[in-house]
C-alpha cells in the first residue's frame with residue numbers, strides 16, 4: 001500500500017488518482033501503471049488462434065462428409 005508523506009496517511013491503491021497521485025495533495029505516491037506494449041498486444045487475437053479454428057472447421061467438415069457417406 002503506498003504511503004503519502006505530506007498527508008501522513010496510507011493510501012489504498014484504488015483510492016489514488018489514475019496517474020498514481022494522492023487525491024488530496026497530488027503527490028505522486030505510486031508509479032503510474034506502465035503501459036506494456038506487449039500486454040496491450042496480447043488482447044489482440046493471435047494468428048494461430050485462427051489456424052486452430054480453421055483446422056477444427058476442416059476436421060468437423062470432414063467428419064460431416066464421412067458421417068453422411070455412411071447413409072449411401
Ligand SMILES: [Zn+2]
Nearest residue numbers: 004007022025
Ligand atoms: Zn497526500
